[in-house]
Amino acid sequence: MQKKVLYFLPFIIGCFVVLMLLSLYYGILNVFFFGAEHADVQGIDYFAVPKSFLNLLEQRSIYDSWGGSPYGPHSTWYLAHPAFSVFVASWFSFFSSWTSYWLFSIFSLVIMGFCGYLISKRTTDFLNKRLSYFFLLCAFPTYWMLYVGNMHAPLVLSITLILIGIFEHTYETNIKQANAMLFAGLLISFFTKPIVLLMLPLLLIMKETRATTIKSILIYGLVSLAFIFIPILNPEAVGLDKLMSLDFDFIKQHMNIYKNNFVLNEFMKDNSIHWINLIAQSDYKLIHIDVFSLPVFVDVFLGKETAAWIFKIPIYICFVLTVAIGFIPDKKIRLESGLLLIMAISLTFFLSYNTVWEYQFTSALPLIAFLPILKKKKVFYEKFIPAMLITGLFFCLPSLYFLLRNCDLSNSTVLTLIHFDKIVPAFILFAIMIWQLLVVIRKHVVI
Numbered sequence: 306m307q308k309k310v311l312y313f314l315p316f317i318i319g320c321f322v323v324l325m326l327l328s329l330y331y332g333i334l335n336v337f338f339f340g341a342e343h344a345d346v347q348g349i350d351y352f353a354v355p356k357s358f359l360n361l362l363e364q365r366s367i368y369d370s371w372g373g374s375p376y377g378p379h380s381t382w383y384l385a386h387p388a389f390s391v392f393v394a395s396w397f398s399f400f401s402s403w404t405s406y407w408l409f410s411i412f413s414l415v416i417m418g419f420c421g422y423l424i425s426k427r428t429t430d431f432l433n434k435r436l437s438y439f440f441l442l443c444a445f446p447t448y449w450m451l452y453v454g455n456m457h458a459p460l461v462l463s464i465t466l467i468l469i470g471i472f473e474h475t476y477e478t479n480i481k482q483a484n485a486m487l488f489a490g491l492l493i494s495f496f497t498k499p500i501v502l503l504m505l506p507l508l509l510i511m512k513e514t515r516a517t518t519i520k521s522i523l524i525y526g527l528v529s530l531a532f533i534f535i536p537i538l539n540p541e542a543v544g545l546d547k548l549m550s551l552d553f554d555f556i557k558q559h560m561n562i563y564k565n566n567f568v569l570n571e572f573m574k575d576n577s578i579h580w581i582n583l584i585a586q587s588d589y590k591l592i593h594i595d596v597f598s599l600p601v602f603v604d605v606f607l608g609k610e611t612a613a614w615i616f617k618i619p620i621y622i623c624f625v626l627t628v629a630i631g632f633i634p635d636k637k638i639r640l641e642s643g644l645l646l647i648m649a650i651s652l653t654f655f656l657s658y659n660t661v662w663e664y665q666f667t668s669a670l671p672l673i674a675f676l677p678i679l680k681k682k683k684v685f686y687e688k689f690i691p692a693m694l695i696t697g698l699f700f701c702l703p704s705l706y707f708l709l710r711n712c713d714l715s716n717s718t719v720l721t722l723i724h725f726d727k728i729v730p731a732f733i734l735f736a737i738m739i740w741q742l743l744v745v746i747r748k749h750v751v752i
Contacts, residue, residue: 351454
């Protein structure tokens with residue numbers, strides 16, 4: 306059986322990649338996605354990316370996605386780090402909009418394949434090597450990421466590199482390479498989407514990753530300050546005095562893109578909006594068929610709004626476990642626990658953040674690809690890995706929209722079912738990880 310899988314898996318992967326590319330043009334897979342069938346959203350997350358750099362050349366705000374000369378037929382709001390506009394978006398900004406979109410789609414697909422390659426190098430088992438590519442490339446969220454053109458693939462690479470860095474520290478395969486991988490992973494996230502901010506306390510507590518983390522934070526801080534204070538990089542800056550006068554209530558009321566009906570005020574054109582937006586949307590829940598977050602899932606299921614703080618509990622749990630891991634004296638157990646907690650922290654995005662789109666489940670794919678490799682290493686949670694792997698496979702599958710597409714899509718039961726096979730597996734996987742961490746901490750923590 307394993308020989309047959311080994312033989313057919315590369316063929317299946319290749320066919321699915323070709324299918325995705327063909328579907329971007331012909332719409333073969335559109336039936337699986339509400340946005341593809343009921344809205345004009347192909348490339349909608351992409352066109353603001355190269356436009357951000359074109360804005361900068363005109364000395365306009367990177368974040369003024371709808372001002373000035375149009376680029377592409379439509380766009381959402383550019384919200385990545387301003388440095389990404391200069392260091393990456395610039396490569397694609399001088400092509401026509403649709404040519405640029407296709408080039409970026411290939412670029413993103415190559416990154417996903419490269420993530421599979423990096424993970425495959427962590428094992429000598431041929432099946433696990435090929436599964437690494439399968440999980441990253443043969444997933445419906447991967448296709449949707451390409452379809453809407455979101456620049457999420459670099460974040461997937463970031464998570465992959467961070468996992469590899471801690472993995473290699475754990476098994477001491479190549480410490481120099483481990484630090485390089487961790488360093489690159491942190492910087493890539495910092496300069497795209499800062500999901501790793503929640504990981505920093507753990508990476509600073511573990512002495513094996515502390516120096517690399519501090520170095521990356523310093524570089525991140527210096528570059529970020531440059532994009533705040535150098536006028537040519539922040540052409541519509543509001544000034545430090547105005548930024549310092551902001552309070553949380555003002556930010557949440559006047560700097561939320563949805564509450565503002567997509568109208569930008571002066572603060573939202575300052576480069577600081579990249580960070581301030583995290584506060585602006587911290588409590589806001591967008592009830593939408595394409596939003597796959599636990600807070601929205603629970604509100605739709607219950608038919609009423611629940612308190613925002615409840616969904617921050619997974620983050621608080623991770624912070625408590627972070628401190629506890631620092632008191633595990635056994636290096637191997639400490640690093641294995643750290644790696645598992647990094648995975649759990651990655652999942653808190655789906656459980657605690659309010660606005661989660663389906664393509665963002667690509668962030669969980671490196672975690673799933675790593676599980677078979679960790680099982681071979683006989684980690685302390687080895688016997689739970691098959692259950693974790695089966696649960697994680699739901700991230701690769703389409704949502705249940707394609708089975709319910711002819712139903713009343715405004716019905717709360719239908720909406721709950723559409724989101725069920727992404728959100729519930731994320732919660733279960735997180736719960737298993739936390740449970741296993743509690744077991745090992747109870748056994749090994751020395752105070």
